[in-house]
Amino acid sequence: MVKYIIFTGGVVSSVGKGITLASIGRILRSYGLRVTAIKIDPYLNWDAGTLNPYQHGEVFVTEDGMETDLDIGHYERFLDVNLPGEANITTGKVYLSVIKKEREGKFLGSCVQIIPHVTDEIKRRIRNISERDDNDVALVEVGGTVGDIEGQPFLEALRQLKNEENYENVMFIHVTYVPYLKSAGELKTKPTQHSTKELRSMGINPDMIICRSEIPIDVNTKNKIAHFCDVEPNAVINVPDVSSIYEVPLILNKQNVGEYIINRLNLKPRSPFDMSRWEKIVKMMKVKKPSVTVGIVGKYVELEDSYISIREALRHAAAKVGVNVNIEWISADKDLKKENFENLDSILVPGGFGSRGVEGKLKVIRHAMNNKVPIFGICLGMQCMVIEFARQHGLKNANSTEFDKNTPYPVIDLMEEQKKIRKMGGTMRLGAYPCKIKKGTISYDAYKKDLVYERHRHRYEVNNEYRDILEEEGLVIAGVSPDNFLVEIIELEDHPWFLGCQFHPEFKSRPNRPHPLFVSFIEASLNNKKLRDRDKK
DSSP: OOEEEEEEEOSSSSSSHHHHHHHHHHHHHTTTOOEEEEEEEOSSSSSSTTSOHHHHOOOEEOTTOOEEOTHHHHHHHHHTOOOOGGGEEEHHHHHHHHHHHHHTTTTTTSOOOIIIIIHHHHHHHHHHHHTGGGOSEEEEEEOSOTTOGGGHHHHHHHHHHHHHHOGGGEEEEEEEEOOEETTTTEEOOHHHHHHHHHHHHTTOOOSEEEEEESSOOOHHHHHHHHHHHTOOGGGEEEEEOOSOGGGHHHHHHHTTHHHHHHHHTTOOOSSOOOOHHHHHHHHHHHSOOOEEEEEEEESOTTSGGGGHHHHHHHHHHHHHHTOEEEEEEEETTSOOOGGGTTTOSEEEEOOOOSSTTHHHHHHHHHHHHHHTOOEEEETHHHHHHHHHHHHHTTOTTOEETTTOTTOSOEEEEEOGGGTTOOOOTTOSEEEEEEEEEOTTSHHHHHHOSSEEEEEEEESEEEOGGGHHHHHHTTEEEEEEOTTSOSEEEEEETTOSSEEEESSOGGGGOOSSSOOHHHHHHHHHHHHHHHHHHHHHO
16 A cells, blocks of 8 residues: 655745655665655646746656656656656646546546545546556645645645544644844744645644754744644654755654654665665765766856756766766846856856857857867757757858747757647657767767667757858767757867757766766766866876
């Protein structure tokens, strides 16, 4: 029987429920348990695909092609699993399913209501995902904070789930924020008390309270929270701010969180507890090492969460190579000048949509081409590489039809399968597709195999009408779809490291298994740093 652990949030949003869930999942995996994870997002959108990155952060794409909340990315990285797209449940998905059933006559004679029809649909979805693959534990995060009107049907469904599955099979963990008032010189527990009271008013009593804070919480404060929130003192856990999210499983483990959950749910470990590999990963990330500086030139750099998987993939690769990575966030909207790039060991141009910032991306690509700076283009970044290369090799005013429908040289054009599509949501080329790698390329040296599967999220592609022209001028088509129809990876002759890929390799990077392209990129960054340091002497 699957055991359920439900994570709720209180006091403020962005308190760290996703990292907490992922960290506890990592601990349970260290007992050999099979763990899956589910993110509930109470917004009415069907998926995260049409959400603005400034409002919601990165859109994470699963192997099966669902555009999901960024927390799914955290779950995959910490648990080292590929989750199904259905693991992201939204109000839109739930309500659409209920309405379809009503139209099909599944509820004939009934007045369709939140209880039982909507709550039953929520429970059905949670169980369907949880019971796949013989899982031992399903971790379920409810987005937002307790008290949000959008989240009430989900909390009610989860209250019912506990009654139906019985006490020994379901536990609730409440993640709250404990603020420190500098003027008073003390931590304040009242917000946590109120959010717990709000949760209990809905019929849910938390079994554990995880307190986020800027500074460590003392024993007296923990005991006060335990007393007023009616939980055991050893179930009040503190996670103060840390320099790396990968430290959180170790902090929780020191407070015996895994042991408490094992006992509370009567779980049977499948192997002796072992977190040594995770400890090694954290140590590799923390140890003092030489640093490389990577400039990320993007459209949404004001909010780092817009590129969270890229940031983490760089950190994974840097730990593997044995360096630290410093990231300089550079807005593609700005009037970029040479001095913006002088301190960079390498440049990464990420994806995006629309024409805003494109000329800035083209400018930085031109700089990298002419000055032999290692550069990595992802999705739109790769398309911009092709545009700039074409412009420098005789195709003046080459462009993408996304930005200029009347360009004389549409080297990037809408995919044929996309031309008849009018709906925006969930209609791009999404999910994992195969890619053939050409031997003798940077890509082949990185992957060390000739067939890989990578995740996509795009509508536009390299226009095949210009492939021969571009290759004759020195562009290397290093990766293609198995039918040779879609360009997947491009490289450049006579350049130390110039690589663009149409897919998103960052989505498959793990702390324990860094993505090979990112590892190769960081190695190139380090080599360039050494050359720059030598030239300065």
